Amino acid sequence: MAKDNLDTNKIDKAEECAICLMPSELPVRMPCSHEFCFTCAKGLMKGQNKSCALCRTPIPPNFITNPETFATGAVEAPIGKYSWFYKSRSGWWAYAPRMQTEVEDAFQSGKSTFECILYGQKYILDFIKSIQTFEVQKTQHIKRGLSKSSHLGVAGLRYTVPSE
Ligand SMILES: [Zn+2]
Ligand SMILES: [Zn+2]
Numbered sequence: 001m002a003k004d005n006l007d008t009n010k011i012d013k014a015e016e017c018a019i020c021l022m023p024s025e026l027p028v029r030m031p032c033s034h035e036f037c038f039t040c041a042k043g044l045m046k047g048q049n050k051s052c053a054l055c056r057t058p059i060p061p062n063f064i065t066n067p068e069t070f071a072t073g074a075v076e077a078p079i080g081k082y083s084w085f086y087k088s089r090s091g092w093w094a095y096a097p098r099m100q101t102e103v104e105d106a107f108q109s110g111k112s113t114f115e116c117i118l119y120g121q122k123y124i125l126d127f128i129k130s131i132q133t134f135e136v137q138k139t140q141h142i143k144r145g146l147s148k149s150s151h152l153g154v155a156g157l158r159y160t161v162p163s164e
Contacts, residue, residue, distance in 0.1 A: 019043070019053050025096055026157055028070040032057035038067065038157055039096050043120040068158055075157045083147040086132055086140050092151040099155075107144065 017024040019040035026038035034054045036044070041063070044053055051058045063070055078094045084103045085092045095103060099116065106114040107127055114125040118134070125132045131139045153159045 022098070025098055026075065026154060027072045028063075028067065029072050030057065030059060030063075030070070035072065037096070038071070039099075039118060039155055041070075042067075042156065043118075046119050046121065067156060068160060071157060071160075075154050075159050077159070078147045078154070080147055082144055084142065084144055085149070085151055086142045088140060088156070090152060092143075092149075093156060094147075094151055094154045096155040104144075 015024050015027070015035050016022065017027075017037045017040050018034070019036055022037075024035055024037050024040075027035050028038045028041050029035045030041065030052050032052050032055050034052050034057075036053065040053075041059070044050065045059060045064055049056065049058075068075070076097075078097065078100055080100075082104075084095045084100055084107075086095065087093075094100070099118070102116065103114050103125060106125075112126065112128050114127070116123050116125075121134050123132055123134045125142055130142055132142050133139050
């Protein structure tokens with residue numbers, strides 16, 4: 001599928017992610033130069049091999065501690081007035097854009113829960129209790145709030161701080 005690219009500078013367009021087969025969302029580039037959605041790549045780290053889905057090059061551990069250094073572009077804040085957030089040990093994070101849309105659709109259609117597969121695991125969001133449950137026992141608070149409200153970044157990717 002690779003087109004001969006004479007215009008190698010124009011690599012801004014989101015490539016299709018080989019894991020979810022959708023345009024890469026919050027794209028990250030692995031050391032082997034393969035690109036995936038950040039959440040898809042995070043799923044690889046939860047797997048047994050912790051390696052690239054395409055070439056099996058091991059993913060370095062700092063992908064978990066410093067994922068921002070793997071991002072191919074700036075982490076964009078959610079658009080729209082309201083967004084969905086979850087709270088990790090470090091603080092509040094906005095969900096990734098596609099998840100935002102799906103969660104909001106479920107919420108607007110009057111559902112009390114939303115289920116999805118994230119990082120290769122089942123997540124259940126409970127709109128009544130304002131929690132998400134995953135890995136059987138783990139729960140985190142969730143909320144629907146103003147997109148502008150204070151949070152760290154998107155899906156575990158911090159907003160880039162200028163020159164660090
Ligand atoms: Zn993906
Ligand atoms: Zn690779």
